[in-house]
Amino acid sequence: xxxxxxxxxxxxxxxxxxxxxxxxxxxxxxxxxxxxxxxxxxxxxxxxxxxxxxxxxxxxxxxxxxxxxxxxxxxxxxxxxxxxxxxxxxxxxxxxxxxxxxxxxxxxxxxxxxxxxxxxxxxxxxxxxxxxxxxxxxxxxxxxxxxxxxxxxxxxxxxxxxxxxxxxxxxxxxxxxxxxxxxxxxxxxxxxxxxxxxxxxxxxxxxxxxxxxxxxxxxxxxxxxxxxxxxxxxxxxxxxxxxxxx
Amino acid sequence: xxxxxxxxxxxxxxxxxxxxxxxxxxxxxxxxxxxxxxxxxxxxxxxxxxxxxxxxxxxxxxxxxxxxxxxxxxxxxxxxxxxxxxxxxxxxxxxxxxxxxxxxxxxxxxxxxxxxxxxxxxxxxxxxxxxxxxxxxxxxxxxxxxxxxxxxxxxxxxxxxxxxxxxxxxxxxxxxxxxxxxxxxxxxxxxxxxxxxxxxxxxxxxxxxxxxxxxxxxxxxxxxxxxxxxxxxxxxxxxxxxxxxxxxxxxxxxxxxxxxxxxxxxxxxxxxxxxxxxxxxxxxxxxxxxxxxxxxxxxxxxxxxxxxxxxxxxxxxxxxxxxxxxxxxxxxxxxxxxxxxxxxxxxxxxxxxxxxx
Ligand SMILES: Cc1ncc(C[n+]2csc(CCOP(=O)(O)OP(=O)(O)O)c2C)c(N)n1
Ligand code: SF4
Numbered sequence: 108x109x110x111x112x113x114x115x116x117x118x119x120x121x122x123x124x125x126x127x128x129x130x131x132x133x134x135x136x137x138x139x140x141x142x143x144x145x146x147x148x149x150x151x152x153x154x155x156x157x158x159x160x161x162x163x164x165x166x167x168x169x170x171x172x173x174x175x176x177x178x179x180x181x182x183x184x185x186x187x188x189x190x191x192x193x194x195x196x197x198x199x200x201x202x203x204x205x206x207x208x209x210x211x212x213x214x215x216x217x218x219x220x221x222x223x224x225x226x227x228x229x230x231x232x233x234x235x236x237x238x239x240x241x242x243x244x245x246x247x248x249x250x251x252x253x254x255x256x257x258x259x260x261x262x263x264x265x266x267x268x269x270x271x272x273x274x275x276x277x278x279x280x281x282x283x284x285x286x287x288x289x290x291x292x293x294x295x296x297x298x299x300x301x302x303x304x305x306x307x308x309x310x311x312x313x314x315x316x317x318x319x320x321x322x323x324x325x326x327x328x329x330x331x332x333x334x335x336x337x338x339x340x341x342x343x344x345x346x347x348x349x350x351x352x353x
Numbered sequence: 354x355x356x357x358x359x360x361x362x363x364x365x366x367x368x369x370x371x372x373x374x375x376x377x378x379x380x381x382x383x384x385x386x387x388x389x390x391x392x393x394x395x396x397x398x399x400x401x402x403x404x405x406x407x408x409x410x411x412x413x414x415x416x417x418x419x420x421x422x423x424x425x426x427x428x429x430x431x432x433x434x435x436x437x438x439x440x441x442x443x444x445x446x447x448x449x450x451x452x453x454x455x456x457x458x459x460x461x462x463x464x465x466x467x468x469x470x471x472x473x474x475x476x477x478x479x480x481x482x483x484x485x486x487x488x489x490x491x492x493x494x495x496x497x498x499x500x501x502x503x504x505x506x507x508x509x510x511x512x513x514x515x516x517x518x519x520x521x522x523x524x525x526x527x528x529x530x531x532x533x534x535x536x537x538x539x540x541x542x543x544x545x546x547x548x549x550x551x552x553x554x555x556x557x558x559x560x561x562x563x564x565x566x567x568x569x570x571x572x573x574x575x576x577x578x579x580x581x582x583x584x585x586x587x588x589x590x591x592x593x594x595x596x597x598x599x600x601x602x603x604x605x606x607x608x609x610x611x612x613x614x615x616x617x618x619x620x621x622x623x624x625x626x627x628x629x630x631x632x633x634x635x636x637x638x639x640x641x642x643x644x645x646x647x648x649x650x651x652x653x654x655x656x657x658x659x660x661x662x663x664x665x666x667x668x669x670x671x672x673x674x675x676x677x678x679x680x681x682x683x684x685x686x687x688x689x690x691x692x693x694x695x696x697x698x699x700x701x702x703x704x705x706x707x708x709x710x
Contacts, residue, residue, distance in 0.1 A: 149554035152422075157564075164560040170550040172421045172561040175444050178414035181406070185418020185426070186550065188402040189375060193422075193552050211414070214407040 115139040117148045119168045128328025130318025131159055133285045134227060135166050137295045138198075142169065145302055151194045152186055154179045158200035159233040177208025180215035183222040194305060196223040202232040205241040205265050212271070212313075219276025219310040223301045226267060226313055229320040230339060237323030241265045244342050249323070268315050268348040278310030280348040284317035284340060286332035293345075300350075309353045317343060355531040360496045360521060361386035361429075363532045364455060367503035368427055369394050370534055372541040373453070375402040375426035377415035381434045382467040383523030384457035388429065400424075409434040413441030413454070420450040421561055423549035425507055425541060429455035431523070432473050433464060435481070442516050443482030446578070447563035449548065451510035453503070454488075455519045457526035460686030468686025469524035469609055474663035477520050478637040485575050487582045489517040489589065490636040492607040496530035498634075504539065511543055513585055520636060522659070524609045524688060585638055592640035593632045596622065600629030602653040602679075602702055605644070605668055607633045609688065610657050616691025617698055626702050628655075636664070644671040653705050655679040655698055659688065677705065 114120060118139035123132040142148050148169055155163035157176035164171035174182040179197030187195040204212050204226050215222065231249055232238040238251040242264050246255040256264075268280040279301055283294035294316060301312040317339055319331035326334060358366070365387050368376070376391040388405065395401035402419065406412035412428045419426035430438060435456045445452050458473045460466040477490045489509050493499045499521060506517040543549075550559055565571040595615060597603060606614040611632040618628050631647060633640045644654075654676050656665045661684045668678060679701040683689050 150552045152550050152552060154418075161564055164558075164562065168553070168558050170553050170559050172418070172448070172550055173444075173563060174417070175414065175440050178410065178417075178441075181411040181414035182418040182421075184404070184411075185375070185377070185415035185420070186422040187418075188404070188415075189400070189419045189422035189424040189426075190551065210407050211411050214411065218404075 115143045117142040117168045119166055121165055123166065124162060125159065126322045128319055128321040128331055129159070130229065130285045130316065130320070131227065133291060134225065134316055134318060135163065137291065137298055138225065139167055141295060141298045141302060145299065147194050147302065150192070151196070152190070154183045154186070154197035156197070156199040156203040157234070158203050160198055160200065160227065161234070163198055177203050177206070178211055179203065179208060180211040180220070180222065180224065184215050184220045187220060187222050191221065194302060196225065198225045199227065200233065201226070201228045201230065201240045201242040205267050213274070216271045216277045216311040216313070217274040219278070221305050221308050222311065223305050224313040225298070226315045227318045228315050228343065229318045231320055231323045233320050233323055244338065264342055266343065268313065271313060272349045276311050277313070277349055278351040278353070279304040279312040281350070282315040282317065282343055282345050282348060284335050284345055286317065286319060286335040290345070304353050307353045309351050315343070317345070355533050357529050358496060358532050359386045359527055359529050360499045361457065361526040362390040363496045363500045364429070364503045364519070365390035365394055366534055367500035368453070368507070369398060370538050371425065371504040371507045372539055373425040373427050373507060374398055374400050375416070375419040375424045376428065377404050377406050377412040377419070377426070378428050378430065379406050379409045379412050379434060381431045383459060383526050384429050384431050384455065386526065387455065409437035410440065413438040416452045417441055417445055417450060420445070420452050421548070421550050423546065423551065427453040427455065429457070431457045431459045432461045435473060435476065439482035442488060443484050443486065444563055445516040446486035446488065447484060448561050449514040450561070451514050452516045453506045453510055453519065454516055455521065458520065458522040460684070466686045467523060469522035469659065469688055470684065470686050471522060471608060471610060471659040472663070472684055473520070474636065474658070474660060477518050478639070478667070486578055487637055489513070489515060489585060490520050491517065492520050492634060492636050493525065494608050494611050494632065496525070496528065496532045499525060500532050500534060509589065511541070513581055514548065515581070520608065522609050589635060590638045590640050590642070591634035592643050593634060594643065595630040595632065597629035597631065597647065599627055600651060601627045602655055602705070603647050603651050604628060604630040604655045604657060604698065605633070605664070606630065606657040607636060607664065610659050613689060613691050613694055614657050617695035620691065620695045621699055621702070624699070626699060628698065628702065633664070639667045639671065641671040644668065648672055648676045651676070653677050653679065655681070655701060657681045657694060660684050
């Protein structure tokens with residue numbers, strides 16, 4: 108019998124701790140599949156964040172070092188500069204990357220660090236219980252914006268890819284989603300493309316992934332996927348934002 | 354061959370000769386000569402990495418990355434910048450990664466000023482960042498010692514897989530003195546490289562972490578670190594004594610303050626005052642034993658610091674109530690002259706001699 112679907116080699120045989128319907132597990136799997144397909148497991152070094160994905164090292168079977176909250180890009184920079192032959196990527200949430208880690212991300216991109224970042228945008232702080240994130244939509248209710256995000260008080264949702272696109276060092280920026288099969292396929296392609304950019308040394312690469320957090324959105328998994336299509340991706344349009352020659 | 358160099362530059366050269374290939378930092382006075390020296394020098398080193406980071410937070414986390422990737426890495430700053438590095442230092446301690454951090458202290462708190470001070474003693478020796486950890490702290494008192502201790506700091510960091518701090522001040526960093534370096538570059542001897550991330554080729558993947566959700570496991574991790582710190586306390590205490598044998602009063606001072614004290618003591622000796630000195634070279638681990646031994650035959654201790662009294666607490670702890678402690682502190686970036694200090698010491702000396710009679 109032909110095997111058509113199996114656990115990627117780079118994904119450990121461990122049940123995910125993520126909530127039902129969470130995007131993190133899909134994204135982990137996609138990264139592991141791409142690592143296998145590009146034969147990068149022996150070269151990869153990953154920097155997981157503070158966030159729901161802090162335990163990524165329990166799942167993705169590559170070398171890992173935990174960064175302090177938000178400092179993934181700086182830690183990845185240190186690793187990559189010492190080991191330019193390795194594939195170095197960080198995995199960060201929107202609080203981690205776009206709030207506390209804004210400076211590290213911005214400057215790593217601007218220096219054109221040859222690292223890849225998987226930026227999981229779920230519009231909330233998942234791990235700490237659903238507080239407002241820099242990417243929370245206007246009007247979106249969270250535990251710290253109970254009446255909905257208010258621009259006058261809370262500022263506007265940050266479009267990370269668009270911001271990084273103007274920097275000279277960024278080479279590849281794409282926004283994808285993991286809420287339906289076609290989107291997941293596109294997400295996988297983007298992950299591979301980001302790694303290609305790193306291997307070809309064109310510059311900094313980042314894939315922003317719109318990812319459901321049913322628990323904190325207080326929606327069912329299906330409603331969450333629909334919400335990404337109908338609401339979230341209006342604010343954060345999917346597609347390639349920057350793709351330098353590679 | 355002797356070279357005339359600033360303390361800051363000497364650290365840079367010594368670091369390179371000790372096999373340091375990575376420097377990450379953010380400008381702040383009075384330590385800028387160090388990154389400036391390394392910006393040039395590391396460009397000549399194969400695999401040399403120099404990044405002027407966007408902040409001290411980034412710099413220390415780049416050090417973390419470089420360290421876990423297997424390089425000898427360092428950063429430097431001065432007081433306000435060292436405050437920002439504490440997050441990373443706590444992680445380095447928790448994840449048991451070697452690194453060297455230089456603090457050329459200046460007047461504080463807050464922005465303070467850019468004059469030499471010793472007001473970060475607590476921050477350096479008590480851990481500084483959050484959590485139950487210690488940092489080895491070395492306190493040089495000359496440009497030559499800055500150079501020698503830089504090499505030693507890297508070795509200590511490797512031996513114990515822990516961050517090591519060189520605690521100087523603006524005076525030490527910026528003054529010029531003749532200094533000799535080893536004639537050959539030292540090769541790094543890493544006894545246990547099993548923490549280094551290089552990609553999981555031919556071995557299982559590694560994970561370096563500090564999140565340990567199970568309290569029992571975290572407790573065990575804390576005790577493991579504690580046992581390491583106990584070993585360091587047993588093996589790595591360094592101090593120097595000066596004219597202590599016949600002394601009836603012992604000055605205790607470190608770094609620049611010890612240099613000033615030495616000048617003051619020389620003068621006072623000429624006047625016949627029997628004064629000696631204990632100079633802690635390692636601030637953590639603190640030279641407790643020599644102070645306790647000295648207390649068996651000396652009653653009067655004179656602590657001098659360029660702060661309102663921080664090392665003073667360690668001296669009190671070491672003496673455990675015995676002896677009598679005199680204190681003179683000059684915080685805020687004021688550096689008294691040996692003459693000034695000798696007058697103060699002399700007054701205390703004569704008062705206590707009178708009291709004894
Ligand atoms: C310095 C610091 N501040 C705060 C925290 C608490 N904290 C842990 S994860 C997190 C944010 C998580 O949100 P996000 O980055 O969006 O990731 P998610 O959990 O949604 O995947 C925060 C604030 C921390 N670990 N460290
Ligand atoms: S809280 Fe949200 S992001 Fe975190 S695991 Fe649950 S669904 Fe995923």
